[in-house]
Amino acid sequence: MKSTFRGGVHPRERKELSEGAALRVFDAKGEMVFPLAQHIGKPAKPVVKRGDAVLVGQLIAEADGFVSANIICSCSGKVKAVEKRRTISGAMLESIVIENDGLYNKKEGMGEKVEEPDLSKEGILAKVKEAGIVGLGGAGFPTAVKLAPRDAAAIKYVIANGAECEPYLTCNDQLMQKYAPEIVEGLEITLKLFPNAVGVIAIERNKPKAIEAMKKAAEGKEKIQVLDLPTKYPQGGERSLIQVVAEVDFPTSKLPADAGCIVDNVGTLYAVQRAVMYNEPLFSHVMTVSGDAVKNPANLIVRDGTSFREIMEECGGLKDGLALKKAICGGPMMGLTLSSLDIPIHKTTNGLLLWAEDPLEKAEIQMTACLHCGRCTTVCPQGLMPQMMAEAAEHGDMERYETKLYGLDCIACGSCTYICPAKRPLTQTFKQVKAEILAAKRAAAAGGKK
Amino acid sequence: MSQMMLNLSAGPQTRDKWTTQFIMIMVVVALLPATIVGIAVNGVYAGLIVLSSVLTAFLTEFLYDKITGRPDTWKDGSAVVTGLLLALSLSPSTPLYAPILGSIFAILVVKCAFGGLGKNFINPALAARCFLLLSFGSSMTIFKVDGVAMATPLAELSAGRAVNVTDMFLGTGGGVIGASILALLVGGLVLWVMDIIHGQIWISIIVAFTLFMGLFGGQGFDPAYLAAQLCGGGVIMGAFFMATDYTTSPVSRLGQTVYGVMIGVLGALFRVFGNAADSFSYSIIIANLFTPLIETYIIPKPYAYRKSALDKMAGKEKVPFTKKIPKPVFVLAAITLLAGLALSGVFSMTEDTIAEQKRAENAASYQAVLPEAANFKFSSDIDKMIEQMAADVYGGGSFGKAHINAAAMGVDASGNPVGYVVSATSGDGMEGNVTLTVGLDMDGKILGIAFTELNETPGLGMKADEPAFKDQFTGKAEQQLKVVKGGASASNEIDSISGATITSRAVVNAVNAGLDFFHNVLKGGTWFE
Numbered sequence: 001m002k003s004t005f006r007g008g009v010h011p012r013e014r015k016e017l018s019e020g021a022a023l024r025v026f027d028a029k030g031e032m033v034f035p036l037a038q039h040i041g042k043p044a045k046p047v048v049k050r051g052d053a054v055l056v057g058q059l060i061a062e063a064d065g066f067v068s069a070n071i072i073c074s075c076s077g078k079v080k081a082v083e084k085r086r087t088i089s090g091a092m093l094e095s096i097v098i099e100n101d102g103l104y105n106k107k108e109g110m111g112e113k114v115e116e117p118d119l120s121k122e123g124i125l126a127k128v129k130e131a132g133i134v135g136l137g138g139a140g141f142p143t144a145v146k147l148a149p150r151d152a153a154a155i156k157y158v159i160a161n162g163a164e165c166e167p168y169l170t171c172n173d174q175l176m177q178k179y180a181p182e183i184v185e186g187l188e189i190t191l192k193l194f195p196n197a198v199g200v201i202a203i204e205r206n207k208p209k210a211i212e213a214m215k216k217a218a219e220g221k222e223k224i225q226v227l228d229l230p231t232k233y234p235q236g237g238e239r240s241l242i243q244v245v246a247e248v249d250f251p252t253s254k255l256p257a258d259a260g261c262i263v264d265n266v267g268t269l270y271a272v273q274r275a276v277m278y279n280e281p282l283f284s285h286v287m288t289v290s291g292d293a294v295k296n297p298a299n300l301i302v303r304d305g306t307s308f309r310e311i312m313e314e315c316g317g318l319k320d321g322l323a324l325k326k327a328i329c330g331g332p333m334m335g336l337t338l339s340s341l342d343i344p345i346h347k348t349t350n351g352l353l354l355w356a357e358d359p360l361e362k363a364e365i366q367m368t369a370c371l372h373c374g375r376c377t378t379v380c381p382q383g384l385m386p387q388m389m390a391e392a393a394e395h396g397d398m399e400r401y402e403t404k405l406y407g408l409d410c411i412a413c414g415s416c417t418y419i420c421p422a423k424r425p426l427t428q429t430f431k432q433v434k435a436e437i438l439a440a441k442r443a444a445a446a447g448g449k450k
Numbered sequence: 451m452s453q454m455m456l457n458l459s460a461g462p463q464t465r466d467k468w469t470t471q472f473i474m475i476m477v478v479v480a481l482l483p484a485t486i487v488g489i490a491v492n493g494v495y496a497g498l499i500v501l502s503s504v505l506t507a508f509l510t511e512f513l514y515d516k517i518t519g520r521p522d523t524w525k526d527g528s529a530v531v532t533g534l535l536l537a538l539s540l541s542p543s544t545p546l547y548a549p550i551l552g553s554i555f556a557i558l559v560v561k562c563a564f565g566g567l568g569k570n571f572i573n574p575a576l577a578a579r580c581f582l583l584l585s586f587g588s589s590m591t592i593f594k595v596d597g598v599a600m601a602t603p604l605a606e607l608s609a610g611r612a613v614n615v616t617d618m619f620l621g622t623g624g625g626v627i628g629a630s631i632l633a634l635l636v637g638g639l640v641l642w643v644m645d646i647i648h649g650q651i652w653i654s655i656i657v658a659f660t661l662f663m664g665l666f667g668g669q670g671f672d673p674a675y676l677a678a679q680l681c682g683g684g685v686i687m688g689a690f691f692m693a694t695d696y697t698t699s700p701v702s703r704l705g706q707t708v709y710g711v712m713i714g715v716l717g718a719l720f721r722v723f724g725n726a727a728d729s730f731s732y733s734i735i736i737a738n739l740f741t742p743l744i745e746t747y748i749i750p751k752p753y754a755y756r757k758s759a760l761d762k763m764a765g766k767e768k769v770p771f772t773k774k775i776p777k778p779v780f781v782l783a784a785i786t787l788l789a790g791l792a793l794s795g796v797f798s799m800t801e802d803t804i805a806e807q808k809r810a811e812n813a814a815s816y817q818a819v820l821p822e823a824a825n826f827k828f829s830s831d832i833d834k835m836i837e838q839m840a841a842d843v844y845g846g847g848s849f850g851k852a853h854i855n856a857a858a859m860g861v862d863a864s865g866n867p868v869g870y871v872v873s874a875t876s877g878d879g880m881e882g883n884v885t886l887t888v889g890l891d892m893d894g895k896i897l898g899i900a901f902t903e904l905n906e907t908p909g910l911g912m913k914a915d916e917p918a919f920k921d922q923f924t925g926k927a928e929q930q931l932k933v934v935k936g937g938a939s940a941s942n943e944i945d946s947i948s949g950a951t952i953t954s955r956a957v958v959n960a961v962n963a964g965l966d967f968f969h970n971v972l973k974g975g976t977w978f979e
Contacts, residue, residue, distance in 0.1 A: 006753065009466070011462075011464055011466070012464070090458075167464065243753075247762075248759070248762055248763065249752075249753040249754040249756070249759040249762075250754050250759070250763055251752075251754045251755060252754075254763070258763070259763065324456065325456065325457055326456055326457045326459075326463070327456055328463055332461070332462060332463040332464040333461060333462045333463075333464070334461055334462070335461060335463065336461065337456065337457065337458045337459055337461075337463065338456060339456060339458055340456065353463075358457045358459075358463075359463070359464055359465055360457070360459050360463065360465070361457070363465045366469045366470070366471070368469075368470040368523065368526045368567060368568075369523075369565075369566060369567045369568035369569065370568050371470055371473070371567065371568050371696045371697065372568060372696040372697050372699070372701055373473065373646075373696045374648070374696070374701040374702075375468075375645075377701055377702065377703075378645075382752050382753060382754065383750065383751070383752040383753035383754075383756075384752050385701065385702060385749060385750065387701050388701065388745065388749065404749055405749060406751070406752045406755060409752050409754065409755075414461050414462030417461075417462050417465075418462050418464065418465055418466055419466050419468075420465075420466075421466070421468040421469050421470050421472065421473055422469075422470050422568075423465060423469070425460070427460070427461070427462065428460040428461075431460070
């Protein structure tokens with residue numbers, strides 16, 4: 001194992017705002033909205049209709065096809081509508097809207113300890129699939145698919161990702177402190193699927209309490225070790241972790257499983273444990289509410305479908321005299337800005353940042369032409385040449401961009417944009433170019449079929 | 451609740467504190483020690499040069515922005531860096547119009563005309579320096595100490611004389627305003643530690659330069675010699691502050707190494723085989739021009755596509771370390787070697803042609819100083835003797851860095867000897883060599899002198915070729931002559947050209963070498979029979 005990955009940046013952490021706030025449960029009062037597409041893959045298919053009564057833990061939309069995920073109701077009440085609603089990305093997407101009765105009546109048997117859990121491979125995978133678990137690190141890849149690679153015997157490491165390298169976010173820190181044994185159990189359950197694998201719990205050193213708790217929980221477990229890592233973004237990227245743990249670099253055309261690794265967020269492993277041991281599907285998760293503008297920064301266990309506005313209000317709303325300028329879903333490095341707070345959270349939403357100041361306004365003024373200083377090339381965790389990529393993109397030289405510069409291997413971590421003294425929109429350009437190249441390829445492939 | 455207008459933007463939503471302006475300010479701060487030492491050593495006038503250069507550069511960019519209506523790029527501070535770098539690379543006695551014109555040229559022509567910051571293809575400060583050198587010649591490189599022009603330490607060094615390396619290191623030994631190597635190193639290393647400039651560039655420049663000077667400089671790896679070479683001629687300023695200019699250097703680490711080696715090798719090559727005092731500036735500019743080429747072909751592969759990573763993914767065994775030396779190292783070494791060989795090949799080929807041309811020029815000068823002669827006779831023994839002496843300074847240094855190039859006897863139409871001609875060179879000129887032919891009668895009286903190589907300061911040293919100075923030699927029948935300042939009275943005295951003592955001394959040294967050769971070798975001999 002290596003001590004750290006290559007490249008990376010050290011953005012201001014700001015974790016002190018919320019790291020002292022213990023996890024607490026927030027039960028929303030208002031309507032709950034469940035977009036059918038909140039994971040990678042095909043949108044789920046609704047299995048309820050307007051007027052149906054629903055319970056906590058009830059399936060309301062089922063996975064459509066192999067790469068898709070079930071959606072579980074997080075409250076009790078009535079289905080108000082199945083209609084297009086504004087979502088985090090800004091797009092209007094088909095969603096199930098539930099009138100929340102505030103009673104939180106549970107589906108029978110849900111959340112009770114299973115007497116004889118089925119720990120066979122098939123049993124575990126079936127539970128994970130049924131529970132609608134997706135990767136909670138942010139990407140939302142269906143976990144049941146991830147846990148069933150072509151060759152399970154080739155997996156050498158199952159990495160529990162507790163790095164939480166995004167600034168501000170502290171919810172996984174709190175989760176690890178409070179539910180360490182559960183996470184370790186979730187990892188053990190996952191390890192049953194991979195006969196030749198060991199478990200590695202990776203945590204950044206800025207979370208000493210979490211490291212301590214996890215070490216204690218993992219004590220005596222032969223196949224599990226806790227690995228503390230230097231604090232550096234994007235340490236929690238799966239490629240960064242694999243670079244450290246397995247010392248392998250692999251192109252983006254390959255999956256972690258090809259490199260002998262499975263990377264799961266600690267929140268995902270907790271969800272796996274709840275699903276297998278307590279028959280509880282995924283309808284709630286941890287989330288940090290922070291930022292300079294919020295009155296009481298917090299770490300919450302929130303129910304899926306809750307609106308950002310209710311979450312903000314739960315945290316005391318805005319500080320007096322401050323006007324909200326920017327709201328971010330997730331961390332400041334890879335999170336998305338919200339056009340409004342009247343939008344529901346997804347299963348994967350791990351943060352809400354409320355800012356009265358927008359650092360990008362200042363950055364816009366400071367923007368100059370590219371200096372060719374090369375700082376972007378130093379921080380790129382993939383070893384790409386962002387400066388050259390930006391130049392090729394500017395010149396429209398897609399050939400050079402793709403084949404000479406391997407531009408499609410950008411993981412959009414934002415390190416280059418962050419470090420750029422000229423404040424150039426590098427990552428943003430790369431995301432756009434990648435989308436254009438892939439679109440052109442799809443168009444060419446479709447044309448070829450005719 | 452009223453609808454809030456929230457800012458939307460693509461991530462990341464936060465930025466590092468460093469800005470373009472901050473980097474430029476840091477470069478200026480890093481140049482401050484050298485600036486302060488330069489002004490302290492050279493006086494207020496040097497400060498005036500710095501001020502006018504910086505102000506002009508800044509104002510030029512400011513006005514350009516305002517007039518063309520382009521974004522306010524003057525705010526980034528890069529113009530200040532350019533102005534300061536230019537000032538520090540000028541002589542402290544440069545007339546004030548030079549930094550002003552130079553800064554305007556640097557900003558307007560080299561930078562703005564090509565699109566401004568990040569778009570110029572050669573270093574603006576260096577380009578301006580070369581522009582000034584080409585436009586105003588040596589008035590840019592006269593280095594005065596206490597009002598008297600003196601040769602640069604590097605010229606002294608190539609003349610085979612010892613130089614005071616400590617003075618050069620501290621910046622108290624004359625030279626450009628930013629001559630203090632110590633101060634430059636302090637600033638440069640700070641920038642390096644802050645990761646503003648890259649070691650790949652400056653380290654490879656210094657290593658390549660030192661190695662090349664040691665191998666081909668003719669004095670081996672003599673530490674004093676190498677130290678003097680490193681401390682002189684802008685190597686340190688170039689390596690740390692000029693070559694590291696972001697825009698005109700490659701971005702990739704490997705590209706930077708190639709670029710650095712190129713500058714080091716070219717700089718040393720020019721210094722060993724060339725004559726120009728400013729060779730290091732030219733080597734950086736040439737490497738600047740190669741940067742786009744380097745950037746096109748040297749692109750490091752992402753980690754996942756490097757051979758070791760691909761092998762690992764494919765489950766192959768690890769390659770032993772000895773086989774791990776990257777191919778570029780061999781390629782680079784081969785290229786450097788080939789380039790060195792090719793250049794020295796070109797040099798030795800052209801060397802013969804140059805010699806032939808010189809002989810033809812010389813023939814004309816023989817006739818000029820010995821008009822009575824109808825023909826000139828050479829002696830193979832004398833030729834051989836001169837060839838053998840060529841490696842050393844003639845007269846063991848009594849005539850400075852003098853050499854005898856050729857000698858011939860003039861004969862009249864009927865074959866009777868009428869006198870001798872001797873071609874001699876002094877390497878002590880302001881700008882290098884002064885070569886002349888002395889015509890002597892059979893008794894050693896000077897009949898005249900004619901220059902075959904004279905590249906001195908226009909308006910000063912070049913006056914050597916005017917009758918007022920040159921004709922003083924005619925009719926002198928002395929064993930040796932000497933230079934005096936104003937009012938030559940004795941018959942062995944020659945009046946110095948006002949303001950060009952160095953040139954005057956060089957001319958007299960060459961004539962004296964010729965006289966010495968006549969009296970001790972030619973006179974009374976039967977070489978030409």
